[in-house]
Amino acid sequence: MAHFIDRRLNPKDKSLSNRRRFLKRVRSQIKKAVEDAVRERGIADVDRAKNVSVPTEGVAEPSFRKSSEGGRRERVFTGNKTFQTGDRIEKPPRGGGSGAGRQGSPDGEGEDDFLFALSREEFLDFFFDDLELPDLVKQSLKEITKTHPHRAGYSTSGAPANINIARTMRNALGRRIGLKRPKDKEAQELLKRILKLEKVAAPTKKQREELAALRAQYEDFVRRRKVVAYIDPLDVRYNYFEQRPEPNANAVMFCLMDVSASMGEREKDLAKRFFMLLHLFLDRRYEKTDIVFIRHTHDASEVDEETFFYSPQTGGTVVSTALVVMKEVIEERYPPSEWNIYAAQASDGENFSGDSQKCVALLTEELMQISQYFAYVEIVGEDEAQLINSEATGMELWESYGRVAEIWPNFARKRVSTAADIYPVFRELFAREPSGQGNG
């Protein structure tokens, strides 16, 4: 006799809690590994699951065990081909390979680092650890226009679709027991006995009396079954949902990039990495994230991702055109009351002279009022980066944007020169402010 049990539908993450405990223990090592990974990885696979190796110290499980060296030992091996009793085999040099006589490490993992894989979720958790969206609180308070239903117990009224069957049946059962409603089976049995007695051709007095009594009882049963309903409207319970206000759950991200000839492959690649990070980040915070790609030379247009990054274009550089297009797109499709608007602009800092003033005006008067956050990343050459060492000095666009940043705290500008800078700069832009300041 065996019991077969199908456990496949049981919850499978039984060791999730153990896994979390382990990750907590090696937190600092993982963070370092994740940062290294971002530096080395391509853009497309930045959010893939990641193999992480952690030095054994801190996660070692020591126990008393015998040393693999010293003393006398004797072991049996298999597969003898040529050995005879008394043969002497020279030992391999110390620290060398796996000669005969060496005892295997008792713990298979040995001295090497402990290697394991982080899931995508875990990876991103570490990746965006300590990062926060700027001014989220302020905006969401202003924006409570949406609500979301949440379970909040049971109610006695509601839509049929929300009937809670388990609750309802439980109440009905209790009521039926309480009111002593005869069971179907009992009634059937009674009926059977009546039919049996009725079949008796010449009933005795006693049988007639019994039959009468049974009939009376049966009628009583039927009556009570009619009076006491199987399910009474009293029993019915509905799942109750409460409408809770939700912060605005949609975000749109504008990627603005200068694609004029001065932006080479390297610059575009750096910009792409930055956009990529921002997108990943927004994606985790919002239910729905749209991306709008706007590229510009002396003229700006909305394009798809492929064109944005890879299609070459020539022309001058007029930054304000991109801002104008962004404004148009917002007016057309993304009303600020329904969307959280983020923008990231990447450029090499060159601009048609005089246009920077126009940009500042566009930003301060219109765009910054409706945007959650605007990040400007200036991509400079590696040699340039060493020359420019002051935040204040730079090209016209950089200096003009400095004035915007003074007025609007949710505007940020940073310089980036190598791929390794991207992640630190990104972190700096979104670093969680010390509490208290956050609500600005």
Added chain:
Amino acid sequence: MAKRATKAKPELLFDQTDWDFDTLRRTFDAIEQVAREDLDLDFYPNQIEIISSEQMLDAYSSIGMPLMYHHWSFGKHFLGHDRLYRKGARGLAYEIVINSNPCISYCLEENTMPLQALVMAHAAFGHNHFFKSNHLFEQWTDAEGILDYLEYARRFLASCEEKHGLGEVEATLDAAHALMPHGVFRHRRPRQLSLREAEEQRQARLAAAEQNVYYLWNTIPAKPDGSQVQDADLLERKREMQLPEENLLYFLEHYSPILKSWQREILRIVRNISQYFYPQKQTKVMNEGCACFVHYYILNKLHSEGRLSDGAMLEILHSHTNVLTQPGFDDPRFSGINPYALGFAMMQDIKRVCVDPTDEDREWFPDIAGNGDWRNVLKHAWKNYRDESFIQQFLSPAVMRRFRMFAISDKSDSRYCTVTGIHNTHGYRHLRDVLAHDHDLSALEPDIQIADADLLGDRCLHLRAVRRNSVPLDTASKEATLKYVERLWGYKVEMVEVDAAH
């Protein structure tokens, strides 16, 4: 011809690789029939659970038990297995079997039907019989209560985490796990507490601990002659500690001056789990050998009766041989003697000696050679031996020749390793001694005892490690583990290594 016509052609148990529960049940019943009627095995009722690969990984990481308390080290093992599995570097076990009553076997859903048959015969009858009949398991483990106990352990640890915080509990568990191999009684069996008794004892301890914190008494000055009485008390206590003590966790649980009652209970839980697994560590060769022998016999029997198709049998044999390979010492896959291979080969050989002995066998095994009753000889062996004694008693020259065994001795002060014996007339006995010794758990694990605990003076705890054959302890792990002992003892801990007297 006539006879053949009257006998109905036996039906195949299954004819495809996919399984469903009906097929499983039918096959299980057929296997059970052979196990019960032909082999006359004695086993716990079976409970067979089908699980997915993720669940198998889960089960791996909590040392194969269906429920376990939480600890980061299980998470570490999970991640390690998970990575190797995903990389394809390591397959999953086809099954995990638990020594409990009813005996639970976990079978992987991805197994094909022939594999499920193999796994059921192997685990649900082979291992199950061994668990129920072997004297070590009978004496030392409590198949009835283990799942209840683990459930109690898990709830207790969860409640500790709530009361005292994750960090505190983790620190205690870390230390206890480090001493886990030294948390067993090797020679005397402790009295088994039932679950209820364990709970009562814990409550009593808790109450006592609460009474001890009766601050009013602390304000009354001690009697001037009280110290004398105390000294005598301590001397008496030291005598009661029954030193030397090899069960480090037991000692710390009872006598550590700093542990709180819930920490002592944690040590107790870890120690009980360690004790539960102790017989399994001592019977790897026998346990696996028994299971392999049983599945091989039963499935061959079903095949010869025409109830398994040739294709299914080939798939079964393929898996069977994969598990039972013994690579030679110079093969890159070599990692010591494969317990499955050795156990199976020895048991098959016992059967051969009983049925078809040679002159050599008659000389080596006069009591069983040719008696034909291999079923009872094997059942006797499964019941009364452990790896070391089984090898010492039953390893035959034929098996040594087949494995082409040879023994090598290695002295640290010599430049050479010496071959001390090979599979020839002079070497058989020596080989057998060495191999048996190599499977003696008490010789493999370091021998560490509590020698003294100076409760009167500086409260230093003295440990003594006895070196066998002058093999020292691994220094790095020794230092790390001693730190854990210190954490549990609360005062200084010293260890000396001494050579065993010859």
